[in-house]
Structures are given as structure tokens and as C-alpha cells.
Amino acid sequence: MDPTQVNKFVEQLHLERKIPKEKVFAIIEEAMMIAAKRHAGQESEIAVHIDRESCEISVFRDNVPLSTAEITERLGAQTARQIIMQKIRDAEKDMIYQRYSEDLDNLVSGTVRRVERGVVVISLQENIEAILPRSEQIQGESFREGNRVTAQIIEINKNGNNARIRIVLSRNRVSFLQKLMEQEIPEISDGIITIKAVSRDPGHRAKVAVASNDPHLDLVGACVGTRGSRIRAVREELPNNEQIDIVPWAADDAEFIRNALQPAEILEVIPCPLLGRAIVLVEKEERSKAIGRKGQNVRLATRLCGWDLEIMTQDELQGVLDGAVEQFKSLPGMTDKAAEAIVAAGLTSYDDIALSDPAELAELGGFSAEDVEQIVAEAERRAELDTALKAADDAAAAAEEAVRAADEAARTVAADFPHAERCVRDARDAAARARERAAEAAKSAELVDTPQVAEAAEAARASAARASRAADNARALLDSARNDDRHRGQSSPKNA
Numbered sequence: 001m002d003p004t005q006v007n008k009f010v011e012q013l014h015l016e017r018k019i020p021k022e023k024v025f026a027i028i029e030e031a032m033m034i035a036a037k038r039h040a041g042q043e044s045e046i047a048v049h050i051d052r053e054s055c056e057i058s059v060f061r062d063n064v065p066l067s068t069a070e071i072t073e074r075l076g077a078q079t080a081r082q083i084i085m086q087k088i089r090d091a092e093k094d095m096i097y098q099r100y101s102e103d104l105d106n107l108v109s110g111t112v113r114r115v116e117r118g119v120v121v122i123s124l125q126e127n128i129e130a131i132l133p134r135s136e137q138i139q140g141e142s143f144r145e146g147n148r149v150t151a152q153i154i155e156i157n158k159n160g161n162n163a164r165i166r167i168v169l170s171r172n173r174v175s176f177l178q179k180l181m182e183q184e185i186p187e188i189s190d191g192i193i194t195i196k197a198v199s200r201d202p203g204h205r206a207k208v209a210v211a212s213n214d215p216h217l218d219l220v221g222a223c224v225g226t227r228g229s230r231i232r233a234v235r236e237e238l239p240n241n242e243q244i245d246i247v248p249w250a251a252d253d254a255e256f257i258r259n260a261l262q263p264a265e266i267l268e269v270i271p272c273p274l275l276g277r278a279i280v281l282v283e284k285e286e287r288s289k290a291i292g293r294k295g296q297n298v299r300l301a302t303r304l305c306g307w308d309l310e311i312m313t314q315d316e317l318q319g320v321l322d323g324a325v326e327q328f329k330s331l332p333g334m335t336d337k338a339a340e341a342i343v344a345a346g347l348t349s350y351d352d353i354a355l356s357d358p359a360e361l362a363e364l365g366g367f368s369a370e371d372v373e374q375i376v377a378e379a380e381r382r383a384e385l386d387t388a389l390k391a392a393d394d395a396a397a398a399a400e401e402a403v404r405a406a407d408e409a410a411r412t413v414a415a416d417f418p419h420a421e422r423c424v425r426d427a428r429d430a431a432a433r434a435r436e437r438a439a440e441a442a443k444s445a446e447l448v449d450t451p452q453v454a455e456a457a458e459a460a461r462a463s464a465a466r467a468s469r470a471a472d473n474a475r476a477l478l479d480s481a482r483n484d485d486r487h488r489g490q491s492s493p494k495n496a
Contacts, residue, residue, distance in 0.1 A: 003055035031083035096165045112147040130167035138172045138203040141239035152176040172202040184233045196249040199303035203240045207300045211249040220246045260301035264290035272346025277308040324348040338365030353379035388444030392456035395437035402430035402467035406474035413481045424474045431467035438464040
């Protein structure tokens, strides 16, 4: 390799692959040294130096300079070139790793190159490929080649010496939404507004709690923007027009819970720190709004606040409190006054007593250590009994649901195949739930050795078996009807 070739090679790699010239010179020197040792013997001491100005190559073997002819003969040009190219690939890999490591957790944009078995391969700058796994996608969104995609870098690794850098992206994490908001809302990126918590049902709805040290700042207005321009820019990056609720954070737990459950009007929030639970009182007409469709509003608010929230009306709460007091009075060693004190502290079920701290329970009711031990043991036994009976009831309810769906499928199978198909699916799902509940009841029966639980578990098993038979019969009936329909369709032209 003469000086002109060396200079041209260094310039080309520097321009095309963005590798610093000094790095290229060092790679060539190292590669030539390795190649020389392979030909001269590993015991030889080889030194290679390339003049950075003239690109002249100097090679020494055991401190003795080699002539140009000897260099060519001993080094093996093809071997040296192979080593150089491998070193260049390693250098590129290191550069990519370093560059994207600095962007870990940040947002990047790229173009969909292809979709392979649900995994989206995205081309970033300079044709660097990243992957968006199915588990990190928002459910229901689809990608086509050429689509522009924004995502968050969540993982970077080298995957061994010969593999490409593996860059993993995400779009369904709460941190992705947080980064989008930082990008679109200057007050957040400048630190004037702080995101305190985020809860998200990706592709459907999210709640973002924000706070600021500036008491005069309109938190919600700043995040939403004029005529909703800022929050709309965030939502445009998300599928299904995902709704984003901006919630003012509050140091007071009750106030924060109240804010988190918007748009429902809340009458009162009753925290129970012993269990990390809060009872939220609403008017009857506000109950469904507080819970939300399929429980979404209360579920997101629960995650946002870190409290287990129970939505009740005043009448429902009073019924729970009265029932709890009566239940607790029947526990051994429990006084009426102690039962009322325990319920006033927010404990309303046997499970609550079984899970509470014995020292706190003793303080609430004025019990001795022996009394607390006896009360907790009995509460645990009754909680297990209630769990077993509820599992049995749930199994029976699921079985009834399965039978109804199977009957509906049988009734409509000849006239409406799609409807019958849905009914069969519903029947099979309900039967699966019945089997799960029956298994739970059976496990509870092993823990609570009473005739009542044993009978309930056996009834649950029988209900589940009945549900499974009904679902299987409905499936067989539908398959038979479909086969008959296809047979008629095939034979009708001949008959005609």
C-alpha cells in the first residue's frame, strides 16, 4: 500500500463513514501490525507507523526497519485489508453505540423500512436500523413501509462482536408520553412545570399530574395551549386520538384524588392510610362518571395517585360501615366500641383486618397481643371462607352466562352465522372463567376445611363442567351448520 493509496483510503473512510482520520490511521497501523505478526511469527516484535503528513509507512521487525519490498512480501496485503475492514466495522459500531447511548430515553424519528412478524424495523438517520417490538407498540396501531414514526429509545446493546448495534424503541410507555409533552410544551422542558406522575392506557386515555412553583401559572392552560394547540400536537403523535387529561398535582392526598377523578364531581374523599385505600363519595348520578367506561377513569386515577380508590354513594358507604360493624362484633375478643373504632379507621372487611399491622390494630381497639392474635386468626379464616364462597358464586354466574350464550347460538345458528359465532366465543370465554373460579374454590376448600366450602367447591366444579359442555355443544352445532351450508352451496348448481 503506497502513500497515495493510504491517503486516498483515509480520506474516503473519513468522508463516507464519518470516522476521524486519526482513528483510521490507528486502525491501519494496528491491522498491519497484526498481519505482520501472522506472517513473521507471534514471537517477533512488530512496530508500524504511518506519517500523518506524507502517509509513508514504516515497519520495524525486532527494531530492524523493513524495506518496501519486504513489507509487501511479509505483511500480506489481502490479510491486512481484511483486518482493516473488520476494524473499520468495529469502529463504526462503537461510534453508533456512543452516539445513541447519549440519546437513551430520548425521542427519535425514523421511517418504517419493513414489518417482520409484528416487529417494526425503523430506519433512523444515516440508515441506522432500530426495532419497535410488538410488546412496545400501542395496541391497535398499524405500520406501513414509508410511514414516519416517533418513538423513545429504551435499549441499546452491541449484541456481540459481529452483530449490528441493537436499538430498541417504545411507543406505549408512560415515559414516551412524558417525552412528547416535554417536546411540545416549553414550560415543561424549561422546568417551570414539572410532571409529577403519569398513568396511561395506551391508545385510549392518559392522566398526567403536573405542578409548578409559580402560583400564578395556569397549569392546565399552559399544557393545553391556546385552543388546545399544544396538547393536540401531542395527541397527533398517538393513534386513536388518545385522550390526555391534565391533572393539577396537590400535596394533600384527598385533594389530589379529587383532581385525578375529574370530570366527576366528588363529595368527599376519606383516606385510610392503614391500607393505602381511599373511599370516594359521589352522588348517585356521578358514580358512573367517576368509575368511567369499563372502570377506566378510576383505574387511571388509582395508578396516578397510588391509592386504591373505592367509589361509593353515601348510602352504599353507610351500608358497608353498618355491615362491617356487625361482622366485627362477632369476632372473639371484640367489643362494640372496638369494632366501631376499627371501622372508623377504614377497615371494612375480614381481609382488611387480616392484612393490617397487629400493633396498629391493638392500638385502635385497645387489645392485648393475645387478643389481636386471636382476632386476626379468626378474621383470616372467615376471609378465606368468603373467598371460597365468592369463587363458587362467580363460577355459577359464569356458567349461567355460558349456557345463555350457547342457547343464543343454537337459536340463531341457522339464520345468522356471525352472531352465532360471537355467541359461541362468549360461551367458551364464560366457560373458561367458570373453570378458573371453580379451581379457586377448590383451592380455598383445601384451606378452609368446612362442609359449607366443600359443597360450594363441588357445586362450582359441576357448574364449570356444565358450562364447558354447553360451549362445546354450541361449537359443534355451529360447525355442523356451516358444513351443511357449504354442502348446499356446492350442490345447488347441479340441482338447478
